[in-house]
Amino acid sequence: MFKLGVIVNPVAGAGGPLGLKGSDALHSSDGRSEARAVRCLAHLAAGALGRVTLFGYGGAMSAQTSIGGEVAGLPFVAVGQPLSEAVTQAADTKAAAQALLAAGVDLLLFVGGDGTARDVFSAIGTSLPALGVPAGVKMHSGVYAVSPESAADIILALLDGGLVDIELAEVRDIDERAFQEGRVRSQFYGELLVPRIGGFLQHVKAGGREVEELVLADIADEVIAEMDAETLYLVGPGSTTQGVMLALGLDNTLLGFDLIKDQQLLATDLNAEDIGLALARHQGPVKVLITAIGGQGHILGRGNQQLSPNLIRQIGRENFMVLATKTKISGLAGRPLLVDSNDLALDKSWEGYIRVITGYRDSIMYRVSASGE
Incomplete structure (x- = not known):
């Protein structure tokens, strides 16, 4: 089940018909943003076939009239309520975004303009993928789909196992000082991680096939x-992760785990006990490089069983870096990546969407499932 967080800025776009340059000072809605939210969610519901649950603040901030009901035919789980249903503020958007992050949603869908994008960025940064549905007066940011339906199509591509790139996109808003001087200029505020429908855009030769050596080198460069x-x-094991070691000029255990820090090799071919001792001695952050098994899609429990369930829990899902070529992902034909740690509760905690590094400055979002399901 895809967990979609949704935030609607009820007053977004209301300033347009009034000739205003934004809607920040308005305290009433003309229904534009809610209507565009419903357009997006209805299009999504038609193709999702029961695979999506919405999470959000109850009421207008999720295009929903009552807590506990459905939105555009999609089941809805309330994670809070705005301070005032009559007058929502930027603080409500930020609080909602943080609540959705804590709820573990796979993607945050927000409906608004540049001011809304700024609020979302200030709340979650790059901790959670986010996608905008355009509804505002000012639309300088690069985080929005071209239409409500296009946003839904990106989510449907995720559900269907398509190659959906995820990359940083700029959050911009009007430079108020320049605007007061009669100049329209956008100001950079930060970047959100945004899913985009993409294809084999880099390192493609005749026939649309990736050249594996080049792609592995690109993945290594990104890592x-x-x-x-x-x-x-x-x-971890595998030829994809081996590419990182080769790029660093370090010896590699193709079927085992090697340990590096500051681009220096510390130990090779570690077993579970060795890994546990290394983690106990290290006081800083830890990352694990793993890859998918071609054709099967397993990222845990096949070939890397040195990582016991206890070690996987200790390290944390957020500290695993999954590496794979787009050819390998395409070979799954929409089937999910799999985890099989011999601990079903742990495996189920990994379900959702994970970032997969597929090249230099090139990543996608892809679904993970427990193999026992």
Whole structure:
């Protein structure tokens, strides 16, 4: 079940017909943003076939008239309520975004304009993928789908196992000082992680096939670019993860775990006990590099059983970096990535969507399922 967080700014876009440059100062809705939210969610419901549950604040902030009901035919779970249903504020958007992050939603869908995007960014940063439905007066940010239906189509592609890129997109808003001087100029406020429908856009040769050596090198470059000197890295089995070690010029255990820090090799071919001792000695952050088994899709429990359920829990899902080529993901034909740690409760806690590094500055979102389900 895909857990979709939703935030609607009820006054977004209401300033447009009044000739205003935004809706920040308004305290009443003309229904535009709610109508666009319903358009998006109805389109989503028609294709989701029972695979999506909505989470959000009750009432207008989720295009819902009463807590506990449905929104556009989708089941709804309330995670809170705005301070005032009559007058919602930026603080409500921020609080709702933080509540949805805590609820563990797979994606945050927000309906509004640049001011709404700023509020969402200030609440969650890049901790949670987010996608905007355009409804505002000011639309300078790059975080919005081109229409409500397009936003739904991106989510449907995720549900169907499509290649949905996830990348940083700019949050911008009008530079108020410049505007007061009669100049329209946008100001950069930050970046959100935004899913986009993409394809084989880089390193594609004739026939639309990836050149594996180039892609593995690109994946390695991206991992190395994200590395920092204080983090301990466990590099798991597989030729995809081996590419990182080759790029660093380090020896590699193709079927085992190696340990590196500050791009230096500390130990090779670690077993579960070795990994536990290494974690106990290290005081800083830890990351684990794993890859999917081609054709099967397992990312845990096949070939990397040195990671016991206790170790996986100790490290935390958020500290696993999944690496795979788009060719390998396409080979799953929409089937999910699988976890089989021999602990079904742990496996189910991994269900949802995870970032998969597929190249340099190139990542996708992809579904994870417990293999016992």
